[in-house]
Amino acid sequence: MKTAEEIFKILKDKFGDAVIELKTGVPVESYMTVDPLKIDEVCLFLRDEPELKFDNCMNLSGVDDANGKKEAQPDGTSNIVGGTLSVVYHLESVYLKHKLTLKVSTPRDNPQVKSVAEIWRSADWNEREAYDLFGINFINHPDLRRILMPYDWEAGYPLRKDYKNPEFYQGMKVPY
Amino acid sequence: MMYDFFLDLFGNEILAAIVTGVTPLLFILLFVLFAVWLERKVSAHMQDRLGPMRTGWHGWLQTIADLLKLIQKEDISASANDKPLFNLAPILVFAGSYAAFAAIPFSSYFIGSNLDLGIFFIIGISGLVVAGILMAGWASNNKYSLLGAMRAAAQIISYEIPTILVVLTVVMITRTLNLHTLSEMQTGYIWNWMIFGGPGTGLEKFLLIPLMFIGFLVIYTSTLAEVNRTPFDIPEAESELVSGYHTEYSGMKFAMFFLAEYANMYAVSAIVSALFLGGYQSPIGYLGNLIGVSWLVPIEQFFWFTAKGAFFVFVQMWLRWTLPRLRVDQLMALCWKYLIPIAFVNLIIVGLITVL
Amino acid sequence: MSFETNKSIEYKPVVKTEHMVLNMGPQHPSTHGVLRLELELEGEIITRVIPHIGYLHRCFEKHAEAMTYPQVVPYTDRMDYLASMGNEFGYAVAVERLLGIQVPERVEYIRVIMAELQRIASHLVALGTYGADIGAMTPFLFCFRDREMILSLFEMTCGARLLYNYIWVGGLSHDLHPDFVRKTRDFCTYFKPKIKELNDLLTYNKIFIERTANVGVLPLDTAINFGISGPMLRGSGLKWDLRKDDPYSVYHKFDFNIPVGEGKVGTVGDCWDRYWVRVLEMEESLKIIEQALDQLPEGDVTSAIPKRIKPPIGQVYARVENPRGELGYFIMSDGNVNPFRVKVRAPSFVNLGVMDVLCRGHMVADIIAILGSVDIVLGEVDR
Numbered sequence: 001m002k003t004a005e006e007i008f009k010i011l012k013d014k015f016g017d018a019v020i021e022l023k024t025g026v027p028v029e030s031y032m033t034v035d036p037l038k039i040d041e042v043c044l045f046l047r048d049e050p051e052l053k054f055d056n057c058m059n060l061s062g063v064d065d066a067n068g069k070k071e072a073q074p075d076g077t078s079n080i081v082g083g084t085l086s087v088v089y090h091l092e093s094v095y096l097k098h099k100l101t102l103k104v105s106t107p108r109d110n111p112q113v114k115s116v117a118e119i120w121r122s123a124d125w126n127e128r129e130a131y132d133l134f135g136i137n138f139i140n141h142p143d144l145r146r147i148l149m150p151y152d153w154e155a156g157y158p159l160r161k162d163y164k165n166p167e168f169y170q171g172m173k174v175p176y
Numbered sequence: 177m178m179y180d181f182f183l184d185l186f187g188n189e190i191l192a193a194i195v196t197g198v199t200p201l202l203f204i205l206l207f208v209l210f211a212v213w214l215e216r217k218v219s220a221h222m223q224d225r226l227g228p229m230r231t232g233w234h235g236w237l238q239t240i241a242d243l244l245k246l247i248q249k250e251d252i253s254a255s256a257n258d259k260p261l262f263n264l265a266p267i268l269v270f271a272g273s274y275a276a277f278a279a280i281p282f283s284s285y286f287i288g289s290n291l292d293l294g295i296f297f298i299i300g301i302s303g304l305v306v307a308g309i310l311m312a313g314w315a316s317n318n319k320y321s322l323l324g325a326m327r328a329a330a331q332i333i334s335y336e337i338p339t340i341l342v343v344l345t346v347v348m349i350t351r352t353l354n355l356h357t358l359s360e361m362q363t364g365y366i367w368n369w370m371i372f373g374g375p376g377t378g379l380e381k382f383l384l385i386p387l388m389f390i391g392f393l394v395i396y397t398s399t400l401a402e403v404n405r406t407p408f409d410i411p412e413a414e415s416e417l418v419s420g421y422h423t424e425y426s427g428m429k430f431a432m433f434f435l436a437e438y439a440n441m442y443a444v445s446a447i448v449s450a451l452f453l454g455g456y457q458s459p460i461g462y463l464g465n466l467i468g469v470s471w472l473v474p475i476e477q478f479f480w481f482t483a484k485g486a487f488f489v490f491v492q493m494w495l496r497w498t499l500p501r502l503r504v505d506q507l508m509a510l511c512w513k514y515l516i517p518i519a520f521v522n523l524i525i526v527g528l529i530t531v532l
Numbered sequence: 533m534s535f536e537t538n539k540s541i542e543y544k545p546v547v548k549t550e551h552m553v554l555n556m557g558p559q560h561p562s563t564h565g566v567l568r569l570e571l572e573l574e575g576e577i578i579t580r581v582i583p584h585i586g587y588l589h590r591c592f593e594k595h596a597e598a599m600t601y602p603q604v605v606p607y608t609d610r611m612d613y614l615a616s617m618g619n620e621f622g623y624a625v626a627v628e629r630l631l632g633i634q635v636p637e638r639v640e641y642i643r644v645i646m647a648e649l650q651r652i653a654s655h656l657v658a659l660g661t662y663g664a665d666i667g668a669m670t671p672f673l674f675c676f677r678d679r680e681m682i683l684s685l686f687e688m689t690c691g692a693r694l695l696y697n698y699i700w701v702g703g704l705s706h707d708l709h710p711d712f713v714r715k716t717r718d719f720c721t722y723f724k725p726k727i728k729e730l731n732d733l734l735t736y737n738k739i740f741i742e743r744t745a746n747v748g749v750l751p752l753d754t755a756i757n758f759g760i761s762g763p764m765l766r767g768s769g770l771k772w773d774l775r776k777d778d779p780y781s782v783y784h785k786f787d788f789n790i791p792v793g794e795g796k797v798g799t800v801g802d803c804w805d806r807y808w809v810r811v812l813e814m815e816e817s818l819k820i821i822e823q824a825l826d827q828l829p830e831g832d833v834t835s836a837i838p839k840r841i842k843p844p845i846g847q848v849y850a851r852v853e854n855p856r857g858e859l860g861y862f863i864m865s866d867g868n869v870n871p872f873r874v875k876v877r878a879p880s881f882v883n884l885g886v887m888d889v890l891c892r893g894h895m896v897a898d899i900i901a902i903l904g905s906v907d908i909v910l911g912e913v914d915r
Contacts, residue, residue: 027846028629055756059849061862061875088862090849090877094756094772101849122759125885133593148586148914158594223673319554323576323896406667407739416897418561500739501667503897504576 001098004030007052015042031088031101039089039104040114040140046091046100047119054091054100057120061088062130066161068108080162085111085136089123106136115141133159181285200277200288207482208438211489212239218493249427254317257424261315265308266425266432272304273439280446281356283456283477294355295343298447299336302402305436306332309411309421312433316424324420327504328404328411334511335401335408341519342395345526346370346451349384355447359455366459371452383529387522392452394519396488399444401507403437406496410504445488449481456481551579554896558587562665562900565910569887571899578899581891583884588914596874601627601841602701604874609695611876612912614657617643617650617686618854620699625780626850626861627701630843638831639703640782645716645824646689646698647852648817652723653682654855655763655810655817662807662904663734666743671734678726681719688712702837713825720818727814735811744807745798748890748902752801758886762857762879763813764906767793767806774853786823788816803905810907842869856880856907876915880908 002010008022011032018038024030034042046054068083089102106113115138117124127138128147135157138144146153155166165174182192213228213236220227228235253262276298278288291297306329313325349370350358361375362368371388373381401408412420422433449455456477464472502510554571557563566587572580592611596604608623609616621643628635660675683693688709690698698705734740750760755768765772773790775783791812793805843865851860857879864873883906890902 027632027844028848029846031847056759058759058851058858059860059862059875059877061873061877063864063873063875088847088875090860090862094770097777120759121757122882122885125881146586148589150586158591161597219669223670224677225673319552323554409667410897416562416900497670498733499668500663500734500737500743502739503743503895505895506742 001096002052003098004032004100007046007098007100008032010049010052011042011045014045018042029101031103033103033105036087036104036106036113037139038114039087039102040116040119042102043089043091043116043119051096053093053096055120056092056094057089057116057123057126058092058099059088059090060116060123060126060130062086062134062136062159063088064134064160065105077164078162080108080160083108085134085160087113087130087136089116111136112139113137114139115144117141133157135160179289196288197278199286200280200282201274203282204274204277204435204439204442207442208435209239209243211438211441211486212242212434214490215493218490219497222494222497243431246427246431251429252424252426254424256317258315258317261311262424263429265312265315266422266429266436268308268311269305270308270432270436270439272302272308273436273443275301275304276443277439279355280443281359281450281455282481283474284356284360285474286478287356290356291354293353295347295358295447295451296353298355298443299340299343302336302440302443305440312425313421316421318424320417321421321423324411324417324423327417328421330504331404331408331410331507332402334508335398335515338394338398338511338515338519339402341516341523342391342398343451345387345391345519345523348523348527348530349376355450355455359450359457362454363457365461366454369452369454369457369459380529384526387526387529388452390518390522391526392448394515394522395451396448398511398515399448400492400495401511403440403444403492405441405492407499407502408507409496409501410507441489441492442485445485445492446481448488449484453484454480556899558584562661563903564661564908567884567903567908567910567913569899569903571896573896576895576897578891578894578896581888581899583887585881585884585910585913588910590911590915592876592915593874596871598870600869601843601871604871605700606695606697609697610911611878611915612654612854612856612859612880612909613694614909615650615654615855616694616696617646617699618654618852618859620696621647621781622850622852622854622859622861624699624701625852626848626863627841627843629850630846630848630863630865631701631838631841633702633836633838635702635836636831636833637782637829639833639836641824641828642704642708642833643699644781644783644786645821645828646686648820648824649682649685649716651817651855652814653679655814656682658810658855658904658907659730659734659807662907663740665900665904666740668734668737668740671730674726674730674733678723681722685712685716685719688715700837701841703835704833707833713828716821716825720822723818724815727811731811735808741797741804743897744803744901744905747798747803747894747898748905749799750801750886750890754886754889755801758889759882760857760886761882762854763809764806764857764883766791767809767905768801769793769795769805774851774858778851780850780852783820785827786820788819791816803901806905806907840869842867851877854879856909856912857883878912878915880906880910880912881915884908884913 011019018035020033022032046052063086065084065086066080068080070078071081072078084105085108086103086105091100104113113136115127117127127141130136131138131144132146132149156163179192179196182195186192216227228238231237231241279291279294279297281287309328310325313321347353350361352358362370368375371392373384373388404411422430458476458480462473462476464470464476552573554573556571557568558566568584570582571578592607595607605620608619611619656675656679660672663671687693689712690696690706750768752768752770755765769792771790771792791809793800793809797804845865845867847864849860849862851858859879860877862875863871866872891899
């Protein structure tokens with residue numbers, strides 16, 4: 001059983017700049033920020049290191065940070081330009097009973113995160129969901145395609161804060 | 177016999193033949209009306225429910241209401257169906273099970289056709305059912321239907337083997353294929369029934385009793401599988417194959433399958449009771465003989481035969497609402513690994529006993 | 533539109549000439565809703581299963597961003613509609629943790645009683661429909677008969693039978709009905725022999741064992757790697773229950789066991805084990821209910837409900853043991869009255885991901901047995 005500070009120290013020694021910072025003091029849980037293109041290495045280490053042994057990825061969620069510049073559109077809505085999208089990983093060790101929250105942030109215009117689906121298979125569908133709803137591209141994901149939305153949905157990513165419903169989907173009126 | 181009776185009555189051979197042929201149909205229809213209602217009530221009471229209660233006393237008119245609904249329904253057939261086969265299949269299936277009734281002796285007078293090869297004819301003509309089911313599955317152009325039809329064909333053909341082996345066992349003892357003669361041999365009292373060793377006497381009879389019990393169990397299990405009832409209702413397993421080979425059928429064509437299923441249930445029950453339980457013979461003697469009214473005897477026989485058949489149909493329902501369903505490979509294993517060897521050994525031992 | 537299709541990851545249906553592709557669902561009697569399974573068959577043997585979900589997607593997460601915190605509660609009901617109390621419970625736990633408030637004892641006890649009753653009701657549906665999938669219709673109706681009594685208890689408490697809106701952030705919508713305690717005790721005494729009846733009718737039935745033992749074996753390491761939780765994980769042999777391992781509410785005050793699969797009739801982690809764990813869990817839930825009824829404190833159930841819920845900027849991941857597994861709520865707050873992001877870690881969604889591994893090499897009929905033992909609710913898978 002290790003605290004977030006101890007784990008952060010271990011990771012910092014091992015990966016250096018890839019592990020960016022540990023945010024503590026925020027209610028209710030502290031989290032660690034990691035480089036999105038190194039997250040797979042960090043996660044593999046977290047899983048296989050005997051004293052950490054994070055063998056379960058409880059949850060993986062995409063987040064639209066909505067911290068970019070808002071550009072007003074002629075129709076009264078606004079688009080968000082710039083800023084970041086994030087992915088939050090909640091890890092847990094079933095045997096050592098400690099938990100860890102990781103966070104990666106990636107630019108909104110070209111969101112790229114290394115996939116951890118090969119490390120924890122539970123991340124497979126969750127990453128597909130994050131791709132489906134936020135448009136985050138998970139590099140090296142075995143089967144990245146839409147999961148909740150129709151496969152031919154072309155109106156963007158619904159959980160982004162500036163998402164606008166299309167008027168028609170396949171000739172059918174959407175806001176019926 | 178019935179044909180001669182009607183020939184005397186009408187004096188016209190064609191009319192007599194038609195009436196003789198229609199009587200079992202009448203019986204089937206009435207029986208199915210009753211059996212469908214019974215199935216609903218049996219299942220309902222087993223499951224702490226009431227079942228149909230609104231249509232007539234305890235819902236006894238429910239089947240008629242269902243029938244009216246089915247007649248009114250649109251006859252749907254998808255554009256990808258193979259039309260001629262699709263239309264022919266339900267008729268063939270029903271024809272197969274209806275034809276089997278020709279040789280079933282309902283009483284010493286009520287028998288459609290007193291064939292010398294009665295039981296042989298029944299087993300042969302039931303083969304039409306397989307052809308009809310395969311046709312239905314293929315012509316529906318639906319993968320579920322096809323899977324169901326394939327399973328049905330495999331299952332029915334496999335389970336015919338233990339059935340025939342047990343039939344042969346009985347035939348070796350009685351030396352006749354005629355069901356009427358077979359029933360007549362078991363006359364008298366309950367201990368003359370084949371399940372209690374048949375009409376013979378002495379050591380041979382006592383040796384036969386356990387073997388006959390085994391034979392009875394084997395044939396009852398395998399006939400259960402032949403009519404696709406739970407635990408062998410794999411061809412129409414609704415949780416896997418929606419409803420198997422008749423998924424695509426609606427209205428009267430579906431009703432034909434339904435009719436055939438219930439007719440088959442009665443047919444196999446009738447065969448089992450004719451072979452093992454004295455057919456139409458009463459277990460306790462006849463009231464007609466006792467009071468000297470000879471025309472009462474066939475009516476009593478008809479009652480006993482129907483009662484025995486209905487009892488076995490009830491057992492089939494009982495099993496259906498109690499047991500889960502086997503998987504297709506387990507079903508085949510049961511047939512080929514257990515029933516057929518048991519039936520074979522049984523056949524050989526009975527053969528030795530009858531020869532010695 | 534800013535959407536660009538990534539060509540390399542476009543979905544292509546897998547069709548091979550020698551294999552038959554059977555489309556099971558979304559309208560199928562035993563996919564438990566609108567799940568679609570694309571099966572690749574070789575004869576009757578399954579070579580691959582591709583689940584397609586999303587037919588019941590109702591944008592819960594998007595809705596939640598537009599609602600205030602208390603308004604989200606009725607929406608959580610509609611995710612796992614067979615365990616609505618559990619969903620509300622999890623949401624309340626998460627928001628209360630984010631707000632840092634304590635709720636009165638009585639509220640916690642009532643919540644536990646409701647959640648455990650809901651667990652029994654949910655397991656009854658799972659076990660009953662599982663029997664129906666295998667072909668035994670009668671246990672299904674027996675289970676529904678008993679579930680009906682639990683639903684009546686809920687109806688007495690909050691007026692609704694399926695979607696309750698009962699457990700609120702900081703409290704409950706109503707106090708218990710005066711008759712509730714007595715009727716719940718009656719139910720507990722009534723229900724104990726019914727479990728035995730179910731065992732006699734279905735659990736130890738030879739055909740049922742044939743169909744479920746050694747089918748769909750899920751090894752423990754695979755289960756953990758796939759994030760499996762709840763009765764499925766315990767069926768694979770791990771004593772893991774959030775009520776004990778990550779205690780929330782007042783569960784630490786009760787004495788109960790965690791049943792695990794032992795491979796009693798087959799291999800550890802087969803369909804029968806998962807089924808059996810659910811049966812045993814119903815007994816454990818009865819134990820908890822009885823203890824909670826004995827200890828039920830007096831008090832006000834609405835006093836701690838905040839007038840205005842406006843959590844500080846932050847995030848929380850709270851999880852509860854729902855009948856189907858670990859139900860987690862990841863809630864991010866930006867200091868407003870409505871949540872910035874609500875992500876639900878739905879147990880059915882994660883558990884369904886393992887279907888392909890479980891099904892390969894089995895027969896079509898086994899798909900039904902395996903899917904039934906995974907026990908999914910499509911409302912939760914798609915949210």
